[in-house]
Structures are given as C-alpha cells and as structure tokens.
Amino acid sequence: MRTFVSAVAAILGLLLSAVAIPAIWADRNIVQEDGFVALAAPLGQDAEFQQRLAVATVGTIDTGTIPDALAGVVKPVLEAAAGKLTGLPGYPAAWEETLRKSHRLSFADPASLPPEADTSSSLTLDVAPLVALATEELSRATGLPLDAPDQTLISVGQSDQRQLIERLSAFAPLGYPLAIGAGIAFALALVTARRRWSVLVSVGFGALVLAGLWTLGSQTVQNAVLGTASGNGIADMFRDAFVAAASASFASWVTGALVAGGALLVAGLVTKVASPGQRRPNR
Structure with a gap:
C-alpha cells in the first residue's frame, strides 16, 4: 500500500509540475508588468532592432x-x-x-x-x-x-x-498553488516510499521527460505565433523579437529542469548504492 501511495503521489507531483512551471513563467514574464518590461527591455538595445524601430x-x-x-x-x-x-x-x-x-x-x-x-x-x-x-x-x-x-x-x-490574453491572465497565477501542491505530493511520495531512491530516480526521470515536452510545446507555440501576420511592419518586428526573447527565457527554465532532473537521478542512484540493503555482507 505504501508503494502504491508513493507512486501515485510522485505521478501527481509530476502532473502538477507540468502545468505549474509554464504557468509561473508566464505570470512572471508576461502577465506581470515588471516581468514583461524586463523581458522586452533588452530588445531596445539590439542595434538592428533599434534602427528599424527608430525609422x-x-x-x-x-x-x-x-x-x-x-x-x-x-x-x-x-x-x-x-x-x-x-x-x-x-x-x-x-x-x-x-x-x-x-x-x-x-x-x-x-x-x-x-x-x-x-x-x-x-x-x-x-x-x-x-x-x-x-x-x-x-x-x-x-x-x-x-x-x-x-x-x-x-x-x-x-x-x-x-x-x-484574457485566459492567460486568469490561468497563469494558478501556477503558484499548483507548485505548492506538487511539492506536497513529492514530499508524500518520499515519506511513504519503501525505497526512497526509487522516488528520486522516478521524479528525476520525469523531470527530464517534462523538459522535453516543454521544449516541444514552446516550439509549437513559437511557430504558431510567428505564423501570424498583422500587416504592420512595426508590429511584426516587435512580435518576432519578443517571441525570440520569450523562447530564450523559457529555455533557461527548461535547462533548470534538466539540471534538477539529472541531479535527482544521480542522488537516487547514489542513495541506492549507499543504502545498507545494497551492501554485501563481510565474509
């Protein structure tokens, strides 16, 4: 029973994380004004963008x-x-x-x-x-x-x-309670697990899978946005530059997930090797 509860909690934590991380990123970098300005401000320092915008x-x-x-x-x-x-x-x-x-x-x-x-x-x-x-x-x-x-x-x-825009404004702030729920689920998975190393390895592998899914999703959204045309040169210029900046910003979060997933995998394997049950008895 403990193993079943631990597995369900780990899966639930990964599912919540799959939604929470993109939502939090969107809230901090798109919905919130300061985050939007911080993300887009460097566009004004790009020489080519500056000149085209000025003209x-x-x-x-x-x-x-x-x-x-x-x-x-x-x-x-x-x-x-x-x-x-x-x-x-x-x-x-x-x-x-x-x-x-x-x-x-x-x-x-x-x-x-x-x-x-x-x-x-x-x-x-x-x-x-x-x-x-x-x-x-x-x-x-x-x-x-x-x-x-x-x-x-x-x-x-x-x-x-x-x-x-309206849906994003309503949805993005929900990422924070979802992240808290994911943290509780992961903690429950560790507490109830018979072999904690298996939870670490499973969650680490799941984080790597999520990173891949987020990358594919980000690319899909990027292609969809860039595939639209407003008919206005300034608008399209800003759209292209902003989408590139947003993709790079989200990619850094995905990289963080990859690092965290790899670290959990290593920690799980080390825990498995170091656990008393894995040591050979002395002859």
Missing part, C-alpha cells in the same frame, strides 16, 4: 502641419532624427515607458481601453513615448512647433487572440 517610429510623425515650402528641408531632418533617436539620452526611458504603456493596454479590461485601441487584438503597442522623443528632436532641429500625440497605437496579432 518606423519617425515615419509615424505627423508632418501635415509643416508648410509645403519646408517639406524638402524636413525630409532629411526626419532621416537624421531616425539615426539619432536611439542615441538620445531619453531613449532608454522612452522605450521602457513604451513597454509599460503597451502592457497596460494589452492586459487591461477591454471596457477600460480608449476608443482608439483595437480590443479584438491580442496585443496593443503604444509607441507614443518614442514618437514624442522623435518629435521633440525634429522640433529642435527645425525650430517648428510640433505636437506629439498622447497615444500612437499599433495592434499586434490577429482578431481572435484577445481571448488568449
């Missing part, structure tokens, strides 16, 4: 109020502003504020969003802080009074993906 951002500046006679002067200034944008002192703060405003829009209650926001989209970028920085630079260079918009909204994803 796209400057291209959204409304120059309709500039007289036609000055259009020829403004165009090279705009091109120069795109090249200087990422080097301006205010760029890091503007990029971080862009991420924070975008996260608030994307994870807010759709009823609280401004009318300009597409509530059917899975993610809404607000690049207004970057546009304001570029507008300020353009105004300084030309001497023309230009007003930056309060919001510059860009929808990322397809129309049926808003529900995914």
Whole structure:
C-alpha cells in the first residue's frame, strides 16, 4: 500500500509540475508588468532592432502641419532624427515607458481601453513615448512647433487572440498553488516510499521527460505565433523579437529542469548504492 501511495503521489507531483512551471513563467514574464518590461527591455538595445524601430517610429510623425515650402528641408531632418533617436539620452526611458504603456493596454479590461485601441487584438503597442522623443528632436532641429500625440497605437496579432490574453491572465497565477501542491505530493511520495531512491530516480526521470515536452510545446507555440501576420511592419518586428526573447527565457527554465532532473537521478542512484540493503555482507 505504501508503494502504491508513493507512486501515485510522485505521478501527481509530476502532473502538477507540468502545468505549474509554464504557468509561473508566464505570470512572471508576461502577465506581470515588471516581468514583461524586463523581458522586452533588452530588445531596445539590439542595434538592428533599434534602427528599424527608430525609422518606423519617425515615419509615424505627423508632418501635415509643416508648410509645403519646408517639406524638402524636413525630409532629411526626419532621416537624421531616425539615426539619432536611439542615441538620445531619453531613449532608454522612452522605450521602457513604451513597454509599460503597451502592457497596460494589452492586459487591461477591454471596457477600460480608449476608443482608439483595437480590443479584438491580442496585443496593443503604444509607441507614443518614442514618437514624442522623435518629435521633440525634429522640433529642435527645425525650430517648428510640433505636437506629439498622447497615444500612437499599433495592434499586434490577429482578431481572435484577445481571448488568449484574457485566459492567460486568469490561468497563469494558478501556477503558484499548483507548485505548492506538487511539492506536497513529492514530499508524500518520499515519506511513504519503501525505497526512497526509487522516488528520486522516478521524479528525476520525469523531470527530464517534462523538459522535453516543454521544449516541444514552446516550439509549437513559437511557430504558431510567428505564423501570424498583422500587416504592420512595426508590429511584426516587435512580435518576432519578443517571441525570440520569450523562447530564450523559457529555455533557461527548461535547462533548470534538466539540471534538477539529472541531479535527482544521480542522488537516487547514489542513495541506492549507499543504502545498507545494497551492501554485501563481510565474509
């Protein structure tokens, strides 16, 4: 009976862990604002990403109020502003504020969003802080009074993906109680086991299997997200870069599971060899 209870508890712990780990990762890195910013902030330090984002951002500046006679002067200034944008002192703060405003829009209650926001989209970028920085630079260079918009909204994803955000927001925080349940199950498996080394080996092997399943699942999700197109260059550029960063972040968690699984396997084998029942009697 003890062996049966131990086996069931170990399996239950692995099943709970299979859901808990991805859920906790999603909550810490996607749902929570600080985690989202920390994950996406390094994208603004990538040289290629910076340049493409700067060019796209400057291209959204409304120059309709500039007289036609000055259009020829403004165009090279705009091109120069795109090249200087990422080097301006205010760029890091503007990029971080862009991420924070975008996260608030994307994870807010759709009823609280401004009318300009597409509530059917899975993610809404607000690049207004970057546009304001570029507008300020353009105004300084030309001497023309230009007003930056309060919001510059860009929808990322397809129309049926808003529900995914809502489900993720509700599901991800459940990872913590599931992790606690997994810990209790593993403890019960060890306490009730006749051979504790077998529990360590089983759980360690299970962790290796879970790591493989998480890797396959992550790749499947990555391919599905990258297979969608928003029709907006900035949106697709951010999507591609963010998905790559998220995949790398989750991969580090998977690596941790591999290390933990290997350590449990080794610990189980060492425990088996060192246990009194495995020693040969002295002749």
